[in-house]
Amino acid sequence: MSKATLATHADNGQVSETNPAERPRKRSFTPEYKLEILEQLDAMSDPSARAALVRREGLYSSHIAEWRKARATGALEGLAAKGRPRRSPEQIENEKLRRKNARLERELERTKTALEITGKLQALLEELSESAASDDPKSTR
Numbered sequence: 001m002s003k004a005t006l007a008t009h010a011d012n013g014q015v016s017e018t019n020p021a022e023r024p025r026k027r028s029f030t031p032e033y034k035l036e037i038l039e040q041l042d043a044m045s046d047p048s049a050r051a052a053l054v055r056r057e058g059l060y061s062s063h064i065a066e067w068r069k070a071r072a073t074g075a076l077e078g079l080a081a082k083g084r085p086r087r088s089p090e091q092i093e094n095e096k097l098r099r100k101n102a103r104l105e106r107e108l109e110r111t112k113t114a115l116e117i118t119g120k121l122q123a124l125l126e127e128l129s130e131s132a133a134s135d136d137p138k139s140t141r
Contacts (some may be wrong), residue, residue: 034071041053
């Protein structure tokens, strides 16, 4: 890619000038922005003004069509109204500690089970060795 091509892509927001290998990021639009653009488009009666707004915002007609469908189903209003509550650092730490505690409890349970099996195996081996010793005629001398 030539330097002029890189500069053109950088101006378009596709590639940064400092790192040409950087991938372009997918744009995302907030529900508020989508509703605002749709309201502006609905308020305009001149098609050329609508086209100018879409060009100025760098949008495609497919964006507008999808946003209108979402607005008709009520999806945009629902997204705009609710927000995801932020967890505090203490809540995040508590969740990590809960997961760690659960993992350690599972590990402890496995260890207890392994020790129980080992103890039973040892008792069985001792019993077998005692019965083998009593059955052995050489051991009675």
